[in-house]
Amino acid sequence: MSERRSPLGQLTLWRFREFVREPEALFWVFAFPVLLALALGIAFRNRSLPVARVAVPAEAPGAAQLAATLDGDPRIEATVLDSATAATRLRTGRVALVVHAGDAPVLEYDSTRSESDVAQLLVRDALQRAAGRADVATIRDRRLTEPGARYIDFLIPGLIGLNIMGTGMWGVGFGIVNSRQRKLLKRFLASPMRKRHFLLANIMARMAFLVLEVPVVVLFGRLAFGVPVRGSWLALALLAVVGATTFAGIGLLVASRARTIEGVSGLMNLVMVPMWIFSGVFFAWSNFPDSFEPVIRALPLTALNDALRAVMLEGASLAGTAQWLAVLLAWGLASFFVALRLFRWE
Amino acid sequence: MTFRKRPAGGNGPGWTAFRPGLFPEAPLVEIPRHVRTMESARPARAPSARRSGVNGPAVECRGLVKRYPGVLAVDGIDLEVVRGECFGMLGPNGAGKTTTIEMIQGLLRPDGGEVRVLGMTWDRHETDLRQRLGSTLQETRLPEKLSVEEVLTLFRSFYRRGVDVEGVLQAVQLGEKRKAWVGKLSGGQRQRLAVACALVCEPDILFLDEPTTGLDPQSRRQLWGVITEFRGRGGTVMLTTHYMEEAQRLCDRVAIVDRGRIIAQGTPAELIAALGAEHVVEFVAPEGTDLPQEALQALPGVRAVAGADGRIRLTVEHLHLAVPALMRTLESRNIALMELITHHATLEDVFISLTGRHLRDE
Numbered sequence: 031m032s033e034r035r036s037p038l039g040q041l042t043l044w045r046f047r048e049f050v051r052e053p054e055a056l057f058w059v060f061a062f063p064v065l066l067a068l069a070l071g072i073a074f075r076n077r078s079l080p081v082a083r084v085a086v087p088a089e090a091p092g093a094a095q096l097a098a099t100l101d102g103d104p105r106i107e108a109t110v111l112d113s114a115t116a117a118t119r120l121r122t123g124r125v126a127l128v129v130h131a132g133d134a135p136v137l138e139y140d141s142t143r144s145e146s147d148v149a150q151l152l153v154r155d156a157l158q159r160a161a162g163r164a165d166v167a168t169i170r171d172r173r174l175t176e177p178g179a180r181y182i183d184f185l186i187p188g189l190i191g192l193n194i195m196g197t198g199m200w201g202v203g204f205g206i207v208n209s210r211q212r213k214l215l216k217r218f219l220a221s222p223m224r225k226r227h228f229l230l231a232n233i234m235a236r237m238a239f240l241v242l243e244v245p246v247v248v249l250f251g252r253l254a255f256g257v258p259v260r261g262s263w264l265a266l267a268l269l270a271v272v273g274a275t276t277f278a279g280i281g282l283l284v285a286s287r288a289r290t291i292e293g294v295s296g297l298m299n300l301v302m303v304p305m306w307i308f309s310g311v312f313f314a315w316s317n318f319p320d321s322f323e324p325v326i327r328a329l330p331l332t333a334l335n336d337a338l339r340a341v342m343l344e345g346a347s348l349a350g351t352a353q354w355l356a357v358l359l360a361w362g363l364a365s366f367f368v369a370l371r372l373f374r375w376e
Numbered sequence: 377m378t379f380r381k382r383p384a385g386g387n388g389p390g391w392t393a394f395r396p397g398l399f400p401e402a403p404l405v406e407i408p409r410h411v412r413t414m415e416s417a418r419p420a421r422a423p424s425a426r427r428s429g430v431n432g433p434a435v436e437c438r439g440l441v442k443r444y445p446g447v448l449a450v451d452g453i454d455l456e457v458v459r460g461e462c463f464g465m466l467g468p469n470g471a472g473k474t475t476t477i478e479m480i481q482g483l484l485r486p487d488g489g490e491v492r493v494l495g496m497t498w499d500r501h502e503t504d505l506r507q508r509l510g511s512t513l514q515e516t517r518l519p520e521k522l523s524v525e526e527v528l529t530l531f532r533s534f535y536r537r538g539v540d541v542e543g544v545l546q547a548v549q550l551g552e553k554r555k556a557w558v559g560k561l562s563g564g565q566r567q568r569l570a571v572a573c574a575l576v577c578e579p580d581i582l583f584l585d586e587p588t589t590g591l592d593p594q595s596r597r598q599l600w601g602v603i604t605e606f607r608g609r610g611g612t613v614m615l616t617t618h619y620m621e622e623a624q625r626l627c628d629r630v631a632i633v634d635r636g637r638i639i640a641q642g643t644p645a646e647l648i649a650a651l652g653a654e655h656v657v658e659f660v661a662p663e664g665t666d667l668p669q670e671a672l673q674a675l676p677g678v679r680a681v682a683g684a685d686g687r688i689r690l691t692v693e694h695l696h697l698a699v700p701a702l703m704r705t706l707e708s709r710n711i712a713l714m715e716l717i718t719h720h721a722t723l724e725d726v727f728i729s730l731t732g733r734h735l736r737d738e
Contacts, residue, residue, distance in 0.1 A: 040533040044522060051521040051557075212517040217573075220481055220513065222506035223534045 037223060041231030045205055046238055058200075059243050063193045064250045067186060070312070071255050074181040082106050082149035083125045087113035090131040100129065103156040106149075129153060183258070186251035187338035188311040190244060194270060195305065195331050197243060198277030199298055202232045203285035207294040215375045225375075233278045237271065244270045248342075260345030268348060269341060272355055273334040276362035280330070283369040305331040333357035432495050434459045434581050434612040435480055441488035442475050442636075449475045451636035452489070457581075462603070462613040464623040466723055467633035468735050473616035474514055476633070477585050480614070481511055494580060507536055510574030511583045512567075520559030524550050524569055527558060528576055535577035548572040548602050564595025571602055582606055584615040588622060600626055618735050620723035632727055639730050647726045653679040653693040656725050657702065660687050660715040667711060675701040682729065691721065691729065 049055050081104075086097040088110050100108035108129070111119070119125045120138065126149035130136040137153060139146040209215050218228060248266070251257035259266060284301060288294035308315060308322070309331035318326060326332050337354035340346035435457035442450040450472045457463040465473045478484045480491055482498035482505065491498065496505055518527050528541040545551045548568040553561065561569065567587060574582055584603070588596040596619075603626060607613055617623055623630045624644045632640040632647070640647055648654065661667060663686065672681045677694035692698040695718060706713055727735050 034536070034538075035529060035533045037533040040530045044519060044526070044530055047526065048519055048521045212519075213513060213515050214517065214519065216483065217511070217513055217516040217518075218534075220483055220506070220509070220511040221531065221534045221577075222503065222536075 038227045038231055038234075041223075041227055042234045042238070045232055045235035048205065049201065049235065049239065055201075059193070059197050059239065060246055063189045063243075063247050067182070067189050067247065067250060068254065070185055071182040074185075082127065082145070082152045084108050084127040084129055084149060084153060085111045085116035085119055085125040086129050086131060087111065087116045089113050092131040096129060096131040096135065099160045100153060100156055102160075103152065105152050106156060127153060180255075182251070182255045183343055184314070184339070185312065186247065186255070186257045187342050188335050190247050190270075191273065191309070191331055191335040191338055192306065192311050193243060193247060194240070194273045194334065195277045195302060197239060198236060198274050199281035199284065199302060201236050201239065202278045202281035203288075203294050203298055204291070205232060206282070206285040207288050207291055210288075210374070210376070211290055213376075219375050229282065229370075229373075232282070233275065236274060236278045240270055240274045257342070259342050261341035261347065265341050265346070265348040265351065266338070269334070269337050269351060269355070272358050272362070273330075276330055276334075276358045276365075279362040279365035279369065283365040283372070286369045286372040287374050305329055308332070310335050328357065330358055330361040431459070433457060433492075434461075434494060435463075435614060436492040437476075437480060437489060439489035440476060440479060440486050440491065442472070442479060442484065443487050448636055450479070450486075453633075453636070453638055455631055455638065455641070457612060457614050458629075459612050460607075460610060461628040462607055462615070462626050464627035464630045465614075465616045465633050466618065466620060466623040466630050466727070466735070467616075468618055468727075468733070471633045472636040473618075473633050474585055475636075477583055477614065477616050478513075481509065481583055482506075483513075507577065508580045509583065510577055510579030510581070512570040512574050512585060512587060514585045514589070516570060518558045518566065518569060518573070521557055523555050523557055524561070525554040527569060528572055531573040532576040538577040539575070541576065544572045544575050547575065547605060549598065562595070564591050564598060567591060567595070567599060568602060571599065575606065579611065581612045581614060584613065586616055586618070588617070588619065596622070620727070620735060623723055630723065632723070632730065634727075634731050640726065644723055647723060648721050651679070651691055651721050651726060651729060653677075653691045654721050655692040655695050655698075656719055656721050657690040657692050657695070657698060658687050658715075658717045659702070659713060661706070661711050662714065665711050667706075667709065671705055671709075672702075675705065677701075680729065682732070687715075689725075689728070691725070692718075 084100060084106060086093045086100070086108055088094075089112065093110055097108040097110045100106045109125070116125070116128050120128050123143075126139065126143070126146045128138040130138065135157060137150050139150055141147055141150075206215075209218075215228075244266075248257075248259060252259070280301065281298075284297045285294055288297060305311075308318065308326050309329050310326075311331070315322075315326045315332060333354040337346075337351040337358075340351055340354075433456045435455070437453055437455050440450055440453040441448070453472070453476055455463070465476065467473050475484060479486045480493065482491075482493075482502060493505055494508060498505065522530070525541060525545070528544060532538055532541055542551075545554055548571060550565060550568060550572065553565060558566065558569065571582075571584070571587065574584075582603070587603070588599055591599065600622070603613060603615075613626075615622075615626070627644065629641065629643055630647060631638045640650070642650070667688075669681050672678060672688070672690060675690075675698055677692050677698040678690050679693055680691040682689045682691075690698065690702070699716075699718065703713075724735055727733070
């Protein structure tokens with residue numbers, strides 16, 4: 031007679047092993063969010079404002095004098111060119127503006143190009159100052175460049191939310207449908223395996239991954255871009271666990287009846303793609319009309335993203351995230367119970 | 377003899393002459409439907425009573441019925457599997473074997489009839505029964521990225537009692553493959569692993585649904601060895617197959633199943649004996665040949681004449697009389713013989729004589 035292992039433990043190990051031994055799955059869970067954060071972080075990094083490039087046609091008298099005046103402004107780079115070259119560069123966008131010297135200088139530009147519009151404001155300002163205009167009101171600047179307010183700071187919590195949703199739903203849903211398609215669920219039914227052990231094991235294996243995948247993205251954000259975690263780590267961890275459970279429940283629901291991988295993939299995308307767009311992953315959901323707001327706020331990924339941002343960027347306490355936790359738990363529990371009712375073992 | 381095309385809609389082969397086995401008035405090869413041979417078919421040794429308690433049949437079905445939309449998959453099956461025996465259901469694809477064995481295993485709910493396994497019913501004793509049965513299903517594909525050992529440990533964990541994984545590995549000759557992923561195994565190795573998953577609980581009954589379908593002859597024999605060894609330890613086996621050789625080699629008793637019904641039942645020897653003769657002569661003559669049935673029937677030692685697939689089949693008692701006589705008849709009628717085969721009658725011949733069709737239609 032042999033020693034018997036815990037069936038729940040063995041089932042969880044099975045799900046865990048199948049996942050770890052699948053290189054593609056590992057890529058999507060670990061490498062993909064980091065690469066996405068890296069690419070978007072670089073593309074949208076905060077740069078110092080670009081200088082306005084302007085051309086001054088050499089033919090007009092006083093061109094050199096005008097160019098020197100403009101060049102004196104650090105935000106303007108003026109070049110003296112023959113008028114044909116200046117016209118070509120304006121047309122091809124290599125300069126934003128052409129300034130014709132004269133008693134009353136003429137600005138030539140396309141007012142619908144934003145960089146040309148910025149350039150004309152700078153040039154006007156420089157010319158007026160050079161002509162002796164003085165500021166009448168006093169205005170002071172306060173520059174914001176510290177961590178917490180940049181695009182990458184907005185992005186990282188969104189990517190964590192996206193990853194928790196994606197791996198939760200795929201990890202649970204794909205595994206279940208795959209087992210069903212392989213007639214493995216039916217084989218398990220012929221054994222004394224307890225059904226709840228099977229379902230629980232899928233969710234537990236999912237949790238084991240969470241311990242790895244969330245820190246990877248958080249640490250990457252911190253090391254590569256200095257993205258802060260202002261709230262408590264415990265609050266962050268708890269949010270991740272609740273979020274993962276919720277999406278595991280939704281994954282279970284989506285997979286409860288699908289017979290094929292193709293079928294479940296379609297359903298997964300149907301559920302997830304709207305949330306990619308509406309739930310504030312890459313840009314704030316407040317960009318949508320106000321009438322969308324109640325629906326957007328009710329989406330589980332919106333709740334997770336908003337809560338993650340509140341904890342990471344604003345230092346919210348766990349109690350401060352209660353409203354979002356409530357939305358997540360409602361989705362998770364409802365999905366889980368409906369899934370149990372609908373679940374098909376064959 | 378003249379061949380005629382069977383009317384459209386028939387299920388048999390395209391060409392047929394006459395099929396005595398199907399007609400009750402052809403007495404020579406008729407096998408009584410439902411040969412009730414339960415008593416004589418009991419294996420010589422005492423039924424296994426490895427575990428204390430009931431000593432009744434391992435499996436008992438009465439009037440089992442299963443309907444699917446438009447199809448009556450199982451149409452009133454009665455059978456009894458004695459403890460310690462190997463019972464086979466032999467029949468072509470779609471005969472209802474899988475539906476029957478899955479109803480017996482409590483995986484499908486019958487639309488009618490009664491199932492008892494080890495004296496228990498699925499409604500009342502599911503938890504206990506599952507602990508005592510081992511099973512391989514058709515088309516189950518085990519997790520590809522687990523090793524042989526991991527799969528067995530997983531299945532072992534479901535059972536309260538059983539044997540250790542090492543012992544099962546040895547029994548199915550997969551000891552050297554213990555660390556190999558399932559995805560890397562050959563078809564025969566996978567099937568032995570599937571049987572090993574059924575054996576980890578040291579089951580009272582082992583259910584095997586087409587255990588060797590698609591395997592090469594060597595893998596098939598290896599698997600037969602595993603099954604025979606299990607029986608040697610007193611285990612009961614119920615299997616389905618469409619290989620007559622498998623049924624003949626492994627089974628103490630066989631139920632021949634066709635279109636959801638058992639059309640004959642008994643030991644392989646009894647079923648073959650019911651043909652009335654133990655040899656089969658098959659030959660092919662050119663199409664349109666004039667060779668009346670009576671001429672063949674009259675040959676010495678010929679018990680039955682049938683045609684299928686353009687081949688003529690004689691069930692024959694004495695080869696040494698029938699074959700020379702057949703040759704003379706063909707010669708005297710100037711018929712060129714295109715092919716001639718003789719073999720010992722098998723369960724396949726029993727099936728053909730009962731249905732006019734082959735077990736495998738490929």
